[in-house]
Amino acid sequence: MTSKILPIVFGAALGVAATAASAATLDDVKAKGFVQCGSNTGLAGFAAPDDKGEWNGIDVDVCRAIAAAIFDDPKAVKFTPLTAKERFTALQTGEVDVLVRNTTWTMSRDTTLGLNFAGVNYYDGQGFMVRKSLDVTSALELSGASVCVQTGTTTELNLTDYFKANGMEYKPVVFEKLEEVNAAYDANRCDVYTTDASGLYSIRLQLTNPGDHMVLPEIISKEPLGPVVRQGDDQWFNLVRWTLFAMINAEEMGVTMANVEEMKGSDNPNVKRLLGVDGKFGEAIGLSNDWAARIIKHVGNYGEVFDRNVGPNTPLGIARGVNALWSKGGLQYAPPIR
Amino acid sequence: MPDRSRAPGTSIAYVRKDEAPAFSPPVATTGPIGWLRDNLFDSVGNAILTILGILFLVWTIPPVISWLFIDAVYVGDSRDACVVENAGACWAFVYAKFGQFMYGRYPLEERWRVDLTGILLILGLAAAAIPQVPFKRLTMLFLLVVFPVLGFVLLTGGHMDLSAGFWLGFVGLGAVLLAVVLGVCINAGLAPLGPIRDVGLGLLAIALILAVVSFDFGLRPVETQLWGGLLVTLVVAIVGIVASFPIGIMLALGRRSHMPVVRLVSVIFIEFWRGVPLITVLFMSSVMLPLFLPEGVNFDKLLRALIGVALFASAYMAEVVRGGLQAIPKGQYEAANAMGLSYWQGMGLIILPQALKLVIPGIVNTFIGLFKDTSLVLIIGLFDLLGIVTLNFSDSNWASPNTPATGFIFAAFVFWIFCFSMSRYSIYMEKRLHRGHAR
Numbered sequence: 001m002t003s004k005i006l007p008i009v010f011g012a013a014l015g016v017a018a019t020a021a022s023a024a025t026l027d028d029v030k031a032k033g034f035v036q037c038g039s040n041t042g043l044a045g046f047a048a049p050d051d052k053g054e055w056n057g058i059d060v061d062v063c064r065a066i067a068a069a070i071f072d073d074p075k076a077v078k079f080t081p082l083t084a085k086e087r088f089t090a091l092q093t094g095e096v097d098v099l100v101r102n103t104t105w106t107m108s109r110d111t112t113l114g115l116n117f118a119g120v121n122y123y124d125g126q127g128f129m130v131r132k133s134l135d136v137t138s139a140l141e142l143s144g145a146s147v148c149v150q151t152g153t154t155t156e157l158n159l160t161d162y163f164k165a166n167g168m169e170y171k172p173v174v175f176e177k178l179e180e181v182n183a184a185y186d187a188n189r190c191d192v193y194t195t196d197a198s199g200l201y202s203i204r205l206q207l208t209n210p211g212d213h214m215v216l217p218e219i220i221s222k223e224p225l226g227p228v229v230r231q232g233d234d235q236w237f238n239l240v241r242w243t244l245f246a247m248i249n250a251e252e253m254g255v256t257m258a259n260v261e262e263m264k265g266s267d268n269p270n271v272k273r274l275l276g277v278d279g280k281f282g283e284a285i286g287l288s289n290d291w292a293a294r295i296i297k298h299v300g301n302y303g304e305v306f307d308r309n310v311g312p313n314t315p316l317g318i319a320r321g322v323n324a325l326w327s328k329g330g331l332q333y334a335p336p337i338r
Numbered sequence: 339m340p341d342r343s344r345a346p347g348t349s350i351a352y353v354r355k356d357e358a359p360a361f362s363p364p365v366a367t368t369g370p371i372g373w374l375r376d377n378l379f380d381s382v383g384n385a386i387l388t389i390l391g392i393l394f395l396v397w398t399i400p401p402v403i404s405w406l407f408i409d410a411v412y413v414g415d416s417r418d419a420c421v422v423e424n425a426g427a428c429w430a431f432v433y434a435k436f437g438q439f440m441y442g443r444y445p446l447e448e449r450w451r452v453d454l455t456g457i458l459l460i461l462g463l464a465a466a467a468i469p470q471v472p473f474k475r476l477t478m479l480f481l482l483v484v485f486p487v488l489g490f491v492l493l494t495g496g497h498m499d500l501s502a503g504f505w506l507g508f509v510g511l512g513a514v515l516l517a518v519v520l521g522v523c524i525n526a527g528l529a530p531l532g533p534i535r536d537v538g539l540g541l542l543a544i545a546l547i548l549a550v551v552s553f554d555f556g557l558r559p560v561e562t563q564l565w566g567g568l569l570v571t572l573v574v575a576i577v578g579i580v581a582s583f584p585i586g587i588m589l590a591l592g593r594r595s596h597m598p599v600v601r602l603v604s605v606i607f608i609e610f611w612r613g614v615p616l617i618t619v620l621f622m623s624s625v626m627l628p629l630f631l632p633e634g635v636n637f638d639k640l641l642r643a644l645i646g647v648a649l650f651a652s653a654y655m656a657e658v659v660r661g662g663l664q665a666i667p668k669g670q671y672e673a674a675n676a677m678g679l680s681y682w683q684g685m686g687l688i689i690l691p692q693a694l695k696l697v698i699p700g701i702v703n704t705f706i707g708l709f710k711d712t713s714l715v716l717i718i719g720l721f722d723l724l725g726i727v728t729l730n731f732s733d734s735n736w737a738s739p740n741t742p743a744t745g746f747i748f749a750a751f752v753f754w755i756f757c758f759s760m761s762r763y764s765i766y767m768e769k770r771l772h773r774g775h776a777r
Contacts, residue, residue: 041719042732049733051434053443078563081719081729086625093628186739205737210421315417315734 025236034076037063038096041081044202045310058309059100068298069291099228118240120226125219127197139218143168148190162220201316246292248334250301257300420738427744442566495559500552512541562640566721574712581648586655611653619646624718658700662693702764
């Protein structure tokens with residue numbers, strides 16, 4: 001008897017969560033006056049506190065952009081730091097309005113969890129880090145190298161596949177914990193370190209001589225990271241998705257934090273539509289028509305956000321690579337506003 | 339014939355009148371050398387161990403000292419200061435982040451409230467802990483009733499939003515309670531005035547506390563999401579300790595009670611909470627609980643952690659106290675009964691004072707364990723001291739090879755200070771209360 005009742009109770013509880021989630025998030029957010037945003041519990045360049053305890057990062061800025069679009073105030077956002085295990089529950093139950101926590105967009109997550117991925121704010125993927133003294137410029141020259149890798153991860157499987165596919169030999173040096181991998185690589189026990197590229201850059205900062213190491217250009221797996229919202233609230237989904245697109249479009253059109261007011265007087269019809277001078281695009285997503293102008297004024301365009309948090313002039317020093325605009329050979333592409 | 343013409347005071351036979359000057363003891367048995375021979379080199383085996391020990395210290399201590407202090411970087415405003423060649427500990431990192439380590443993300447301009455709460459707590463604790471200070475009763479009243487309310491108002495900003503409906507319900511419930519007391523008294527043929535007055539005063543006190551908590555003192559509200567660092571560690575630990583002590587004693591008494599229902603409930607409670615890991619409790623509270631609550635009903639995360647930790651520690655405390663109760667000879671219980679003391683009088687005056695004194699080490703052990711367990715709140719996204727230190731490793735402005743080690747040493751040092759003080763105070767209390775068996 002119990003065995004029959006229990007699943008029903010669980011199912012009902014989940015059902016409640018699912019139906020409740022279909023309420024209009026934007027109205028709730030407007031009523032409470034801030035966006036509740038699920039963030040990482042600390043990842044360099046994506047969500048990390050500065051000396052004053054303010055959260056900074058490329059993920060955090062997406063949340064601030066949403067807040068700027070709705071309230072014209074990038075500070076109208078509260079962050080809920082979530083662990084990897086908690087993140088989806090927190091979103092499903094309405095504890096957070098949007099999850100921007102370097103979450104990889106995969107089919108199973110998109111289709112089975114009652115969630116929707118609103119876009120990609122960072123294209124990550126597995127990469128390789130080597131010592132500059134090794135004189136290697138491409139991962140294809142790594143045949144015969146010893147590779148430090150964390151065991152039991154998809155990273156390890158990708159590594160095997162990549163070397164097999166390219167007919168190369170390698171010697172795996174596997175460890176259970178990330179710290180052990182760091183220490184082993186730093187102690188020269190292997191030639192190559194492999195994990196997600198964004199991780200490689202932050203690990204490099206913790207090596208004895210960061211300048212002696214470089215990340216190779218090859219990316220061997222797809223890890224598109226992006227903001228996630230609950231399924232069933234298309235208005236909110238559109239708002240988050242177009243917040244991201246507005247930032248990318250702004251970079252493409254050269255609208256920056258500094259020149260956004262000036263650009264409102266531009267003759268370019270694309271810029272006029274973006275900044276709400278022409279058309280009523282903001283109203284369609286439940287906002288005022290200068291929504292994109294607000295985002296750019298407070299947070300900046302995608303390129304500015306990237307450069308400020310992870311770009312070449314930050315300690316992380318990540319090159320744009322595949323995250324460059326489509327017009328510059330990257331993957332960041334936003335549909336036009338028209 | 340003996341010669342009697344000798345001068346007085348001389349004698350043929352040599353009779354010593356005063357002690358011979360003592361030889362200094364052999365060099366090898368006294369002084370530093372003697373001490374060394376006795377303690378460090380009294381056998382070949384020990385001599386070898388001593389030499390190995392010294393070599394080990396020589397091998398480890400200088401590098402540690404030079405890493406910690408000599409090569410350490412004390413000033414700087416970013417990682418650049420700490421990534422120089424052969425740099426030691428990066429204390430500049432701790433200095434830059436010190437505010438966060440203490441208060442978390444508590445707003446800068448409101449941090450005086452945390453300081454004030456801390457000072458009040460220290461004053462109260464000092465007054466309660468030092469035997470020479472008078473007014474113990476008033477101090478305890480302050481610590482157990484006034485301070486929690488004051489601390490709550492100061493830290494959260496007070497101004498709890500209690501609706502009119504809540505007050506109506508409270509008044510209604512109070513009236514029902516008073517009526518029940520009245521009914522019971524009349525039924526049992528007792529004078530109703532005394533109990534009614536007691537219950538009424540209790541209700542009034544609760545109403546007063548609620549009124550204070552919901553009054554708007556003009557303090558800016560600071561939600562618990564912004565709390566962090568040592569503040570969270572101390573709040574969780576102190577609430578856990580203060581709540582677990584009485585609950586634990588009740589559970590221990592319950593478990594040894596002759597009333598089957600009370601005993602069963604106590605046993606189930608204790609065995610359940612002792613049987614599940616704290617990390618599971620916290621995890622359940624943050625991942626499962628929200629699924630069962632209607633949307634919009636959001637339990638404060640810190641409150642969830644506090645309840646979980648308090649219940650968990652109570653179960654452990656109950657078993658420690660039960661150990662003390664079992665160590666009291668049966669004669670003491672019988673003596674209490676023979677004197678005509680009621681159950682509570684007997685427990686309060688005779689059994690518990692002895693039992694609790696016996697288990698002071700166990701109680702303090704539980705407290706110290708609890709204090710260190712607070713780090714687990716990290717898994718529900720609350721940043722205690724250790725959590726916020728680890729979190730700041732992800733600030734790319736400060737990431738360097740030495741940053742993590744420095745941060746961990748700092749956290750360990752702070753934890754050590756608190757745990758060591760607790761342990762010292764417990765030893766002092768044991769000695770003070772151990773008069774009867776002192777030798």
